[in-house]
Structure formats: structure tokens, C-alpha cells
Amino acid sequence: MSQAKPLIITAAVVGAEVMREHTPHVPYTPVEIAEEAARCRQAGAAMVHVHGRLDDGTPTQDRDTFEQILNETRQRTDTLIQFSTGGAVWMSVDERIEGLELRPDMATLTTGTVNFGDDVFMNSLPMIRQIASRQRELGIVPEIEVFDTGMVDTALNLLKEGVVTAPLHFDFVLGVPGAMGARPENLRFLVDMLPDDATWSVAGIGRHQLPLAELAIDMGGHVRVGLEDNIYLARGVLAKGSYELVERVAELAASAGRPLATPQQARQLLNLDRFATT
Numbered sequence: 001m002s003q004a005k006p007l008i009i010t011a012a013v014v015g016a017e018v019m020r021e022h023t024p025h026v027p028y029t030p031v032e033i034a035e036e037a038a039r040c041r042q043a044g045a046a047m048v049h050v051h052g053r054l055d056d057g058t059p060t061q062d063r064d065t066f067e068q069i070l071n072e073t074r075q076r077t078d079t080l081i082q083f084s085t086g087g088a089v090w091m092s093v094d095e096r097i098e099g100l101e102l103r104p105d106m107a108t109l110t111t112g113t114v115n116f117g118d119d120v121f122m123n124s125l126p127m128i129r130q131i132a133s134r135q136r137e138l139g140i141v142p143e144i145e146v147f148d149t150g151m152v153d154t155a156l157n158l159l160k161e162g163v164v165t166a167p168l169h170f171d172f173v174l175g176v177p178g179a180m181g182a183r184p185e186n187l188r189f190l191v192d193m194l195p196d197d198a199t200w201s202v203a204g205i206g207r208h209q210l211p212l213a214e215l216a217i218d219m220g221g222h223v224r225v226g227l228e229d230n231i232y233l234a235r236g237v238l239a240k241g242s243y244e245l246v247e248r249v250a251e252l253a254a255s256a257g258r259p260l261a262t263p264q265q266a267r268q269l270l271n272l273d274r275f276a277t278t
Contacts, residue, residue: 006261007253008222008269010171010201011040011079012049013242015228016059016088023231025241028053030065034072037079039243040226044250046266047080047106048073049224051087052099059088066099080263080272082106082143085131089119093127097134105272107135108171109142111158112151115178121147128154132163139275144170147179152193159195167197169270171224174212175205182208184215191219199270205229213249217256223249 013036018026027033037048050073052065066083073081083104087096100107109132110123135142142164144155158164172190175182180190182204191200201222204212209230213223226242233239233248250260261269 004256004258005220006265006269007217007249007258008047008201008261008266009045009246009249009253010047010049010082010222010224010226011037011045011242011246012203012224012226012228013037013040014051014053015226016051016084016086018227018231019057023227023238025238026057026227026231028057029055030068030072033069034076036241036243037073037081038076039241040246041077041079041263043243043246044253044260045079045246046261046263047082049082049084049108049226049228051084051228059091061087061091061095061098063098063101066104067102070102070104078263080105080266082108084108085135086110086121086145089116089121093130097131100134100138100140103138103140105267106143106270107140108145109135109164110145110147110151111154112146112148114147114151114176117177125154128158129163132158136164136275141169141270141272141274144168146170146172146190147174147176149180149190149193152190156193156195165274166195167199167271168195170194170198170200171203172200173203173205173229175208182206182212184212187212187215188219191221203229207232207235209245210248210252214252214256217249217253217258225249
């Protein structure tokens with residue numbers, strides 16, 4: 001019997017929406033984010049997905065903030081570091097990609113515009129191409145963020161154009177109000193759209209986070225969890241940090257016989273060194 005594929009757990013520890021009024025456990029400062037990243041790594045995460053915040057919690061994509069997050073995290077842990085290029089819905093694309101010059105291990109690329117609660121998360125094709133081109137220029141592998149079906153088709157068209165390169169890695173963010181619902185059949189449908197060499201993870205929003213994580217584990221995919229997407233460990237019980245959600249996914253993986261990927265294994269599975277020069 002072949003060994004089960006290692007599971008990559010990505011910890012989304014901060015985001016741009018969750019504030020201390022929602023949960024006292026969300027980190028704001030670079031040191032707080034880095035310390036949470038280290039706790040998530042100890043709990044089993046191979047990668048941490050980060051947004052920037054000012055000391056009062058205001059979202060920022062400022063280069064200096066991301067540099068502090070990167071340095072503080074690398075001082076504490078070996079986790080892979082993935083930068084968001086989504087930022088907050090009101091940010092310009094230039095602001096959203098300011099930190100990419102720091103060359104994180106990975107960065108996100110959302111391939112479409114989507115309703116985001118009462119707001120609109122704008123990603124026109126020119127914006128998408130600008131972000132993707134900047135990532136390619138800097139040798140950063142994108143994680144394709146998918147909130148709705150057409151975003152998969154757009155990513156595949158960009159692949160044909162050579163704007164992005166295979167193998168692609170997708171993250172299906174399901175359950176955002178205004179976007180694709182967090183139903184199991186939706187996840188299966190999206191996965192069926194992917195090329196054979198693609199990899200994928202799922203990020204369920206709110207109460208859907210852990211059920212979809214369990215489904216992804218069984219389907220051979222990967223998982224994103226954390227306070228960015230869900231602040232509860234159980235009904236009415238706030239998670240004390242993203243690390244508690246990582247611990248829960250690690251337990252689900254153990255029950256399913258999926259070993260947890262180390263950062264180095266995740267780097268290989270996602271082919272993050274494909275742009276490296278020799």
C-alpha cells in the first residue's frame with residue numbers, strides 16, 4: 001500500500017476583517033503575528049498566510065510592515081510564509097503588491113472580482129495580470145485564490161497565455177457571503193475542474209471551516225484554517241488562536257492516516273523552487 005500524501009496545513013492567522021472586538025486573540029503587530037505563526041508551526045502547520053496590520057488593527061500592505069513580519073517570523077520558526085495580495089477591499093493594486101519585493105515563499109493571486117459581504121473585492125483582468133506578472137518577475141509561485149467558479153476558468157486561461165505556469169496550486173475559499181457557498185458538492189465540482197498536475201486546498205468560512213477541512217483530507221487535498229476565516233473552535237467557543245484550529249486539523253489528519261507535511265515537504269509538493277536559477 002502506498003503511503004498517504006502528506007497534508008499541507010496553512011494557517012491564516014490574521015486577515016483584514018477580524019478585529020479584537022470579534023476575538024481578543026487575533027494578532028496585530030509583526031511580533032504577535034510571528035509568535036502565532038510559531039505556535040501554528042508547532043501545532044502542525046507548514047505554511048502561514050499573512051496580512052499586514054497597524055498597531056491599532058487597521059489593515060496595511062505597507063512594505064515595512066511585511067518586512068517586519070517576515071523577519072520576526074523567520075527568527076522564530078521555519079514555516080513557509082505566504083503573503084496576501086488581496087489586502088483589504090478598498091486598497092489599490094499597487095498597494096496590495098508592495099511587499100512582494102521581499103520575495104516571500106509564496107503569495108496569493110485572486111483570479112476574479114467577487115461580492116464580499118456588503119463590499120466588492122475588485123480583481124479585473126488587467127489587475128490580475130499585473131499581480132501575476134510581478135510575482136513571475138520576482139520568482140514567486142502564486143496560490144490561486146478561488147471564491148467562485150469562473151475564477152478557475154480564468155486561471156486556466158492565464159495558464160494558456162503563459163501568464164502563470166504549471167503546476168498550479170489553488171485555494172478554494174468557500175462560504176464568503178456573496179460568493180460560492182461552502183457545500184461539499186461545490187468543493188467536489190471545483191476540484192473536478194482542475195488539471196491533473198494541480199494541487200489544491202480549501203478554506204471554509206465560519207462554521208464550515210472544519211467540516212470542509214475534514215472533507216479535503218479525505219479527498220487528498222490540503223487545508224487552510226485560522227482566525228482570518230473562522231474564530232470558533234466549536235459552537236460558541238472562541239479559538240484561543242489559529243494554532244488551536246491547526247491542532248484540530250492535525251487530529252483529523254491523524255484519524256484519516258494523513259501525515260503532516262513539513263515546510264520542506266510542502267515546498268517540494270508545491271514546486272516553490274521552480275523559478276530558482278542554477
